């Protein structure tokens with residue numbers, strides 16, 4: 240069952256309080272850490288209540304999926320390379336659940352009461368990467384809540400340590416699509432999108448920072464997976480949406496023929 244979601248690890252890890260604890264571990268000195276004397280009763284209650292609903296989802300999910308059925312694909316590429324656009328088409332043709340890490344973070348940022356709102360907003364504005372405990376927690380939650388066994392993870396992992404953590408703690412990826420696009424084309428697309436998107440990072444200053452972060456931190460993820468034969472499918476995404484999809488679609492047709 241290695242390829243199946245590590246459900247019990249998820250139950251162990253997944254909960255807002257769990258994310259809190261992991262982040263607090265990084266920021267609270269041991270002498271200040273209230274957890275050193277054991278979990279706070281409120282934390283136990285939170286874990287229990289979240290755990291019950293997660294367990295219900297788990298039972299529903301497990302009934303529908305087995306490890307052999309799980310398909311988890313990372314859709315990677317620079318900002319504006321067309322990841323979300325291609326994912327939308329794959330959802331229609333192959334019934335994937337599309338999980339955009341950026342969208343999940345923006346939702347969490349806007350969720351009233353989120354204690355990560357400010358952190359996420361600052362990272363997005365500066366084109367920086369949000370700590371992986373937050374992102375992986377949100378991805379896990381969405382996977383647990385879903386009844387599907389086909390997932391497209393768009394724009395994650397953003398960094399090699401995220402890739403390693405996700406594959407160890409959650410599930411191994413099936414394949415990776417890397418959409419290759421020049422900065423010139425991506426900049427043009429993002430500025431056009433910025434006319435209507437309302438996104439705080441679709442502006443020249445932030446886009447330049449996002450390009451830098453991509454090259455320094457995210458591209459090494461692609462290079463890492465390229466060491467595994469046939470794992471990464473590199474597709475030029477400079478052509479029209481339909482032309483790009485004509486290269487993407489057969490990869491999945493072939494994949495599901497084998498499954």
Ligand SMILES: Nc1ncnc2c1ncn2[C@@H]1O[C@H](COP(=O)(O)OP(=O)(O)OP(=O)(O)O)[C@@H](O)[C@H]1O
Pocket residue numbers: 316317318319320321322323324325341394428429431432476477478479480481483
């Ligand atoms: N092949 C294409 N040709 C022309 N425009 C495209 C193409 N693919 C996507 N676009 C447009 O470019 C913009 C960025 O596309 P999309 O949101 O899919 O990229 P992304 O890689 O998901 O971006 P981000 O990482 O910033 O979320 C959108 O406005 C989209 O309509």
Ligand SMILES: O=c1ccn([C@@H]2O[C@H](COP(=O)(O)O)[C@@H](O)[C@H]2O)c(=O)[nH]1
Pocket residue numbers: 318319340341342344362363364366367368369370374393394395396397440449
């Ligand atoms: O795994 C992730 C995904 C995204 N971010 C942050 O969000 C913005 C926007 O991401 P898009 O994929 O372009 O929607 C990105 O620049 C990061 O700041 C992240 O930290 N981790």
